[in-house]
Amino acid sequence: MQYNLNKQPASPRKNATWGPVGKLLTLMTHERPRLIAAFVMMMVNSGLNLLGPLLSAHVIDKYIISQHPDFNSVLRYGIIFLAMYFTALFTGYAQTRLMAGFGQRLLFTLRNSIFGKLQELPVAFFNQNKAGDLISRVNNDTDKINQFFSQSLMQFLSSIFIMTGAAIFMICLNWRLGLATLAPGAFLYLFTKVTSAWVKTQNARSMKSTGGLSAEIQESLQNFKVIIAFNRRDYFREKFQEANAENYENAVRAGIANNIYTPVYGMCAGLGQLVVLLYGIHMIQTGVFQIGQLVAFLAYATYFYNPLRQLAALWAAFQVALAGWDRISAILHLENNLLVEPASGKNHAPTALMSFRNVYFHYPDGKEVLHDINFDLERGKTYAFIGPTGGGKTTTASLVARLYDPTRGSVWLDGRDIKTYDAADRTGKIGFILQEPILFSGTVRENILYGNPAYSMLSPEQLQEALREEGLSDLLDRFDTGLDTPVSTGGETMSLGQRQLIAFMRAVLRHPDLLILDEATANIDTVTEQLLEGILRKLPETTTRVIIAHRLNTIESADEIFFVNSGEVTRAGSFGDAVEMLMSGKRVS
Numbered sequence: 001m002q003y004n005l006n007k008q009p010a011s012p013r014k015n016a017t018w019g020p021v022g023k024l025l026t027l028m029t030h031e032r033p034r035l036i037a038a039f040v041m042m043m044v045n046s047g048l049n050l051l052g053p054l055l056s057a058h059v060i061d062k063y064i065i066s067q068h069p070d071f072n073s074v075l076r077y078g079i080i081f082l083a084m085y086f087t088a089l090f091t092g093y094a095q096t097r098l099m100a101g102f103g104q105r106l107l108f109t110l111r112n113s114i115f116g117k118l119q120e121l122p123v124a125f126f127n128q129n130k131a132g133d134l135i136s137r138v139n140n141d142t143d144k145i146n147q148f149f150s151q152s153l154m155q156f157l158s159s160i161f162i163m164t165g166a167a168i169f170m171i172c173l174n175w176r177l178g179l180a181t182l183a184p185g186a187f188l189y190l191f192t193k194v195t196s197a198w199v200k201t202q203n204a205r206s207m208k209s210t211g212g213l214s215a216e217i218q219e220s221l222q223n224f225k226v227i228i229a230f231n232r233r234d235y236f237r238e239k240f241q242e243a244n245a246e247n248y249e250n251a252v253r254a255g256i257a258n259n260i261y262t263p264v265y266g267m268c269a270g271l272g273q274l275v276v277l278l279y280g281i282h283m284i285q286t287g288v289f290q291i292g293q294l295v296a297f298l299a300y301a302t303y304f305y306n307p308l309r310q311l312a313a314l315w316a317a318f319q320v321a322l323a324g325w326d327r328i329s330a331i332l333h334l335e336n337n338l339l340v341e342p343a344s345g346k347n348h349a350p351t352a353l354m355s356f357r358n359v360y361f362h363y364p365d366g367k368e369v370l371h372d373i374n375f376d377l378e379r380g381k382t383y384a385f386i387g388p389t390g391g392g393k394t395t396t397a398s399l400v401a402r403l404y405d406p407t408r409g410s411v412w413l414d415g416r417d418i419k420t421y422d423a424a425d426r427t428g429k430i431g432f433i434l435q436e437p438i439l440f441s442g443t444v445r446e447n448i449l450y451g452n453p454a455y456s457m458l459s460p461e462q463l464q465e466a467l468r469e470e471g472l473s474d475l476l477d478r479f480d481t482g483l484d485t486p487v488s489t490g491g492e493t494m495s496l497g498q499r500q501l502i503a504f505m506r507a508v509l510r511h512p513d514l515l516i517l518d519e520a521t522a523n524i525d526t527v528t529e530q531l532l533e534g535i536l537r538k539l540p541e542t543t544t545r546v547i548i549a550h551r552l553n554t555i556e557s558a559d560e561i562f563f564v565n566s567g568e569v570t571r572a573g574s575f576g577d578a579v580e581m582l583m584s585g586k587r588v589s
């Protein structure tokens with residue numbers, strides 16, 4: 001599956017306008033009664049507005065300018081007009097009340113859906129997309145949709161309804177004059193059809209560059225220490241200015257595109273009304289038409305062209321919302337390619353805790369990192385994976401934890417293909433301590449209890465006791481206020497070693513069958529490292545440990561050493577052989 005959002009194919013042109021609206025509304029099915037009620041109110045309101053000119057024409061022609069004016073009937077109709085006016089007032093108010101907050105609720109639902117989807121997606125997705133661009137999609141693009149739905153949707157529908165009604169009334173009143181009045185409208189229809197895709201594209205470009213700008217900001221904020229340390233401020237300032245300039249140019253182009261409708265629609269509206277006046281007066285002169293009818297016709301021409309002027313702005317807002325939806329649905333359409341598969345019931349499942357069988361792997365668009373790899377990790381043993389930088393150690397560990405699936409071959413966990421485990425079972429069996437530990441804002445306690453329901457129930461005293469039993473309480477001395485020490489992400493207030501200790505406690509407390517330490521002791525002093533080794537030795541006898549390390553002293557106690565390099569994972573034999581391999585950077589024969 002293509003996870004790079006900027007390489008996704010463009011949305012199919014067929015039904016590219018109304019299809020997305022339908023899909024968006026399916027997100028809001030729980031609001032259907034409210035939407036239907038608002039729609040009915042809008043129809044009644046527009047219907048009453050449309051009926052007005054017809055009744056006026058009737059009253060003028062029949063009771064006012066006839067040979068026998070009937071002012072009692074005019075009064076009766078006046079009361080009917082008043083009732084219609086109040087009903088229109090009520091339905092307009094009810095429609096506004098019903099739609100109040102709809103856009104905000106849609107925004108809420110959309111953001112929840114996208115965030116839910118982001119949480120489902122595999123690591124490969126996050127490797128290929130910049131966080132800043134994703135944030136821009138969740139915040140900025142959803143808001144574009146909200147703006148259209150909260151401010152314009154009902155106005156948009158009501159404009160279309162009134163225009164259609166006005167067109168029908170005009171054709172029924174006099175089809176020749178009706179068609180002549182609508183002719184500029186037909187031109188507008190064609191103009192809109194031809195230009196809409198271009199307007200949408202300009203808006204999509206503008207949003208893409210806003211995403212790029214956001215990614216640029218995110219990258220420099222994240223790496224501010226390196227930027228300052230290497231004095232690369234100018235370089236990043238230049239990069240930012242480039243992204244900002246591109247964003248500015250695209251925003252200006254989108255603004256121009258969004259404004260093309262207003263003057264063209266305005267000109268056609270003027271033309272339509274001119275046609276009614278000239279042709280209508282000519283028809284009165286020739287006796288084909290009456291004054292009341294012309295008054296009604298002029299009113300309907302106004303009903304047709306005034307909403308059309310509004311539609312110019314609304315249509316542009318609609319194209320902006322559609323462009324935003326394209327960028328959002330590109331995320332919503334993605335599926336996790338690491339699905340849980342049904343157990344295959346293979347007879348010759350390996351008996352080791354973890355086995356690689358003929359595993360090949362390459363990253364999307366990358367070269368092959370693992371080539372036909374086979375190894376077994378037995379229960380209770382300690383394994384070391386060593387090898388040069390970029391040799392493939394972390395990649396091997398990532399396949400062990402099913403952060404990726406092999407391109408070919410299979411990975412077995414406890415007698416079952418790892419693909420048959422659901423996420424909770426798999427992560428319960430495998431603990432992972434990364435080079436760069438991932439912590440969340442909160443306290444040390446919250447971080448070590450993350451994803452551990454069994455210990456989350458314990459009182460602070462019980463937790464202290466549990467940590468003491470696990471031999472972890474000495475590690476807490478490395479923190480000023482123990483379990484209550486605050487942890488912040490972003491503006492780091494802790495050393496990398498301290499963060500690795502928290503990740504270590506978190507992994508050990510989950511009692512995994514397989515514990516992977518990926519360079520987990522690289523930033524820890526020797527005394528603390530010995531403390532960790534003691535804790536590792538105290539783990540249950542059945543726990544398998546996988547240590548990925550550059551420092552040779554950390555692998556001395558390993559039962560078996562694997563050398564990972566150039567797509568191969570080779571048994572290193574003795575510690576001495578491993579050292580030799582590492583020094584020469586290749587396999588010894």
Ligand SMILES: Nc1ncnc2c1ncn2[C@@H]1O[C@H](COP(=O)(O)OP(=O)(O)OP(=O)(O)O)[C@@H](O)[C@H]1O
Pocket residue numbers: 127363364366369387388389390391392393394395396564
């Ligand atoms: N997300 C990724 N996308 C594309 N290629 C990647 C990705 N991660 C790693 N690689 C490539 O895969 C190869 C193996 O990388 P890996 O991180 O597994 O090496 P390593 O042995 O763990 O290195 P180190 O000791 O520096 O941590 C390298 O060539 C690297 O460039």
